[in-house]
Amino acid sequence: MTSTDPKDKQTGQTSRAGQPIWDAIILGAGAAGLMTAITAARRGRKVLVLDHAKKAAEKIRISGGGRCNFTNLNTTEKNFLSANPRFCISALRGFTPKDFLAMVDERRISWHEKTLGQLFCDDSAMDIITMLLDHLRAAGGTLRLDTAIKAVDKSDDLYQVATGRGTELARNVVVATGGKSIPKMGATGLGYDIAKQFGIPLQETRAALVPFIFAEAEKSWTVPLSGLSVDAVVKVGKTSFREGLLFTHRGLSGPSILQISSYWREGMPVIVDLAPGQSCLEHMTKARSDNPKQDIATALSGLLPKRLAKAICVRDGFKGPMGEQGNKILTKLDEAVHRWSVTPIGTEGYRTAEVTLGGVDTRAISSKTMEANNVSGLYFVGEVLDVTGHLGGFNFQWAWASGHAAGVAL
Incomplete structure (x- = not known):
């Protein structure tokens, strides 16, 4: 049986055979995934964030010696490596370091500039994580941790995401699973596998900032x-x-x-x-x-x-x-x-690498929305893409910017 919520013309069908249909399922509760979910949920979208980890945003927690180098004031496209070097420009202009800093200041999180435009929390990276989780909760987003992603399929314009806790349905899927760096924290190549499954090419991956x-x-x-x-x-x-x-x-x-x-x-x-x-x-x-x-x-x-x-x-x-x-x-x-x-x-390889170089080929992705050009409703954000920043807060800024771009498009 199908039911429709008359209050939301954007989402239309909200369930199938009694099972809810999400506007978007975000795979990965890291920086890019949480930013995508927050942005979309604030626009009234019904979003579900899934992650196999027991805690959200673990890479944020350990970054910057535990104080999180959350952005860099000097961010430009020149601070990124990609086979398609102009790809990042639109997203970076759409959500700037000052935009994220405004979120930080609104929460009254104290911070300092270390060197070369690098901004760090004065106290703890947990301040950033708590801010993001609070924003997600306030916007009405749903977060499920300790949930393994088994498979992602699509039929009849709906995605089926099979998890260790059952199958979820969604109109859109956002892949925010990161790269292969620091496998002891649960990093996998899931995002690359999903891209290959849907015929999206990859650029060769290798350990970077290592x-x-x-x-x-x-x-x-x-x-x-x-x-x-x-x-x-x-x-x-x-x-x-x-x-x-x-x-x-x-x-x-x-x-x-x-x-x-x-x-x-x-x-x-x-x-x-x-x-x-x-x-x-x-x-x-x-x-x-x-x-x-x-x-x-x-x-x-x-x-x-x-x-x-x-x-x-x-x-x-x-x-x-x-x-x-x-x-x-x-x-x-x-x-x-x-x-x-x-x-x-x-x-030293992925064991200690801060990021993964290469990834999903951005020539197959819209630079404005992060949606796959030939697969409707499939988005890629953050480190899983072939966009790799220099050391110094640039990779977090890419996570915020690409996540924001996808969230606005959903």
């Missing part, structure tokens, strides 16, 4: 430096970033390394400037003139941390007092400091 791993030969001198952090410029091809670099027991990490990892491919060298904005050659030439009896490693420690200076000198065989160092030696040392070339053997 630390590098070194071969044993390189680790022989870098492992003793584990925990040491320096300001650095790292470069792959024509792309470079200047931020902190951290030596680890497996290779390199830190903001600059996470950033450049999105551009790196196997076999490519990474060029590192360990003293950006300074001249090692000038520093060491002056040291030779001012204090010729000073040991070369000690002189270099005036430019670099002592442990790093000593490690470079031992690695490359630089030794003896400054007065004995010729120009060729100082030029080689300058090269070692400003143009250290290292080829990682890989990355």
